[in-house]
């Protein structure tokens with residue numbers, strides 16, 4: 001097995017698995033001991049379902065800002081550099097992060113310490129954070145089936161982030177990158193715009 005895959009498995013399981021589990025265990029304990037706000041689906045069914053749907057948006061929001069923060073130079077040099085060792089990504093690249101980044105990445109779970117919710121919401125949020133990076137980093141944009149048929153396979157958008165570093169901090173499902181001028185869709189126009197911005201920054 002290649003060295004970098006072994007390293008990725010190590011960081012994903014030893015650091016990622018431990019920190020993900022710790023967040024879940026402490027949150028479940030806090031629910032059980034009525035320390036954090038709890039919602040019963042029998043008394044608040046509409047709120048329960050709305051929150052379940054809203055978690056997708058919370059993940060997109062949290063991922064964008066947490067990721068953007070890790071590109072702040074001191075955090076990049078101490079933590080996020082490890083994830084970016086993956087230029088040519090694969091499924092094990094997804095959670096290959098430094099423990100500091102795992103703490104930040106899985107802090108999306110802390111919303112359940114403030115916003116009234118049920119353990120099912122917390123588990124969905126936590127498992128979404130834990131399992132989607134593997135699929136998002138598959139390394140192939142589409143799967144060809146029977147010649148021309150294509151199935152979406154992974155996040156080409158995030159793959160471009162691994163290639164160029166200074167674009168696509170979030171996901172394509174929410175327009176944060178578009179709004180903040182870091183959007184790159186792989187086209188030559190996006191590429192020219194990114195290069196122009198880089199040039200302007202480095203000339204300051």
Ligand SMILES: [Zn+2]
Pocket residue numbers: 083093094137158162
């Ligand atoms: Zn990544």
Ligand SMILES: [Zn+2]
Pocket residue numbers: 067071080084161
């Ligand atoms: Zn990054």
